[in-house]
Amino acid sequence: MWPGEHQPLGATWGPESTNFAVFAPEATRVEVCLVDDGPEGPVERRYPMAERTLGIWHGALPGVMPGQRYGYRADGPWEPDRGRRFNPAKLLIDPYARAISGEAWLVDDVYAHVYAAPSEGERVRAARMRTRDDRDSLQYVPLSVVTNDVFDWGDDDRVRPRHRWTDTVVYELHVKGFTELHDRVPEHQRGTYAGLGSPAVVDYLRDLGITTVELLPVHEIVPERHLADLGLTNYWGYNSIGYFAPHHGYSSSGDRGNQIAEFKQMVKNLHAAGLEVILDVVYNHTAEGGADGPCLSFRGLDDYGYYKRVEYGRDPYFDVTGCGNTVDTTYHPALRVILDSLRYWVTEFHVDGFRFDLTPALARDRTAIDLRGAFLTTIGQDPVLRHVKLIAEPWDASMDGYQVGRFPPPWVEWNDRYRDTIRDFWRTQSGGIRDVASRLAGSSDLYADDGRSPYASVNFITAHDGFTLRDLVSYNHKHNEANGENNRDGTDNNRSWNCGVEGETDDKVVAALRRKQAANLMATLCLSTGVPMITAGDERGRTQRGNNNAYCQDNELSWVDWRPDDAWLDLYETTKAALRLRREHPALRQRHFLEGTPAVDGGPKDLAWIHPEGREMTDADWFDDRLHTFGMFVSGSPLRDRGPRGEVLRDASFLLWFNAHPEPGKATLPLNDWVDRGEVVLSTDSGHPVGELVEAGSVIAIEPRSLIVVRQA
Incomplete structure (x- = not known):
């Protein structure tokens, strides 16, 4: 040698x-x-x-x-x-x-x-x-x-x-x-x-409308x-x-x-x-x-x-990962392995970014979390890594590891508050819409106070860990017997609703309701302010038969089934349509938090929350825990966002109606000086098909558990 x-x-x-x-x-x-x-x-x-x-x-x-x-x-x-x-x-x-x-x-x-x-x-x-x-x-x-x-x-x-x-x-x-x-x-x-x-x-992948593939490890x-x-x-x-x-x-x-x-x-x-x-x-x-x-x-x-x-x-x-050990990023050789690895994948494999599992475990100085410590600081100043996309899973397996909303720029975060709130809303367990509105508008309560933008919130309804979207509307309880732990593993806090029957069923009414609920959840995700994350196969109705911890199931239970036989292809079309709306309209993918004030003098508010009676929400409405129906008005003319040369951008305005109530309802389309007619461009309400024209000031019937998106005509 x-x-x-x-x-x-x-x-x-x-x-x-x-x-x-x-x-x-x-x-x-x-x-x-x-x-x-x-x-x-x-x-x-x-x-x-x-x-x-x-x-x-x-x-x-x-x-x-x-x-x-x-x-x-x-x-x-x-x-x-x-x-x-x-x-x-x-x-x-x-x-x-x-x-x-x-x-x-x-x-x-x-x-x-x-x-x-x-x-x-x-x-x-x-x-x-x-x-x-x-x-x-x-x-x-x-x-x-x-x-x-x-x-x-x-x-x-x-x-x-x-x-x-x-x-x-x-x-x-x-x-x-x-x-x-x-x-x-x-x-x-x-x-x-x-x-x-x-x-x-x-x-x-391209036809579906996603932009970014995130690979599990x-x-x-x-x-x-x-x-x-x-x-x-x-x-x-x-x-x-x-x-x-x-x-x-x-x-x-x-x-x-x-x-x-x-x-x-x-x-x-x-x-x-x-x-x-x-x-x-x-x-x-x-x-x-x-x-x-x-x-x-x-x-x-x-x-x-x-x-x-x-x-x-x-x-x-010292174990805050639940896996027996925790890598010590305060030890320079260990930190070097991580940084050298990250740079290698960017420079040699041309990857565009990373999602860091249990990020607070990496951000610990000795045992305490330090968000200004060696790990985040070295990545933030690295000439290669500071330019790629950085996503934190902002919790680890410890009591003090929950750090949602606390990571510094340019990091963005998985937002489990979004997941829980939107799941609860569509199963009428949200206690009103106060938190729902915040999640739909980018979670400013978590990210605006330190100067971050709405895209700091990676919104998701499901992830690899937990129920699939189909199982979320088909099961109230986990069914993890195949994992060999007597169904003890996996969370019991699923925030799911089986629509009246546990598991698969031949009941056509229940089956139709499940597809509608899945479409409501998926459309809400795609049209919320922030960065949407879709779990592979959810858009097709992939099921794990109620297993919410399929980490050890390398078989058909976890794999995507591409056969059309049992696929929810109507859900696929809803997902594709919602992503197309998001892609084509800047009003639905804001770079800045909307303020509820006119973007220009004399113009409409950039964001308004509408009561079913056609008026803007009052303080009392925000604390009405029985309110499960509301409208979200987003103005696209003009936008607070600007073009590459600072020019004012204009887009169509949108009114999104959300009705999680189990009973049919009515909503009055608000009268205003800027929008007098709209076209339904996305709907889970059979009474309001895509292409229908509606007039400001009119009263529309809304089916139970429905979402309607109206674009300025």
Whole structure:
């Protein structure tokens, strides 16, 4: 082995040699292990790394080509009570591996300590955790792969998002689940990056009207042992181990580095159709779990540094993720892994942004949340990352982790207050419309006080976690028996309504009501101020049969069913029409909070809330908990927004009627000096079809549980 260089970290291929560099500051010996296939299993060649610079072990090997599999072995102190778990019997994944090959078999051999089952007593488990297990893990662990990242991007050289936040519509999907059952995707590409980038899928996404695909985790994934014991797996993928490597299980072209080019081609195809790609990233914890978890990578190189402790210098781990460990972003090498990973995905894979899982866990200084701390500050000043789209999941698994409305610009946030309020409104449990109006208008109570814009709110009705939209209107209770936890897992706070019957039914009245309720919820989402996020398949009526925690269901329960037989295609048309209205009319996607005052002297108010009697809402109306019918007037002539040269923009005005009441009602269309006639452009009310003209001052009947959108004619 030649001395090599200590930068960059990872395996860097060159025509003369491949350089290896890995951070392990307290190790006493580190070996690079090249692994090849042999007649009786993997064959390993070990090369000690003699050079160490700033805690980084490094060396270069001539003749090592892309596609070569490798790993590290690190020796050093065995002091598990002090966070030092070096064990040279365990082959370790390179934290900077660009590709990872093979599966992890979580047998006893992959643990640095002698494994003890959860059923064994605490005293026995504690004793075994202090005892080093010297069995070799080679045949049970994934292997890092030397890669060559060359790719022809053509004219796809843009490294900034393609759509302004106000124009953005997010579509959250699972790479495998979206195409696994797609009959128009070539069979060998189903469930893969190539399948997601195929013409049939790209055309569907573009025609639907979304702008941005948000991929559930695609970093290399290792499932938890308890799931494997149940014959299940971590389908969602929130259990990362390789922050630079596209998960090999979603590759149709192999796992010896081929997954890199396939992922890039997928991004290139989506970009060519005008679609952005955002990654859901899980930097808050790793797949190594708690102190009793397997030794796969970070734990065997620098356990004391990478993971937070309750008491620094000792165990147990500080866990605000619910997954056993929390990555310590106050530790500069751990923070560097995250930042290097983020930049790599932007510069090498051309992704347009990230959604950060359990972001407050990353924003902690020691144990307390610090929104001015190292993690947010370094991203905010980074010359690459400060320009991409940054979405926070603004809570973690702790009592103090709920931070909705508190993240600094340019971050935007998942807004669960929107989800809960809109769900409650359409099941007549909102207690009036005071909070409903705030959510429809961009949640100024959460974001305006610190100078942020309405698009700081990522609005959603459903997400991967919880009921699908169809199940939200079909089930009152979770049905998670297939998860193997006796239906104890998953939330009980669903805010759902089954329309009178639990689960699937042949009752045509109930079925029709469910479709109408789903259409009401979807149209409300698409036309609310803020950034709408749609969960893949919701627009088609995808069901998980009442399972609200399908994280371990890698099967037809979770995959999108593309057959037309049971699809809610009328819901698809409503979604498409609502997104088209949003796209074509700036009045429905505001950049600034509306103020309820004229945008210009003598003009109409930019926003007004209308009582069914045709007048504006009074203070008493806002506190009427029986009020479930109201109108929302949005003026488009002129808009508070301005064009690129500061010119005044004009658009049609809109009146949206929301009636969540179970009984029919009437509404008086307000008389005013600016709009005297309107055209129905979207409706879930059969009595008011699209194209109907209505006059100001007239009284219209409204069906129970209906939404009507009227545009200035």
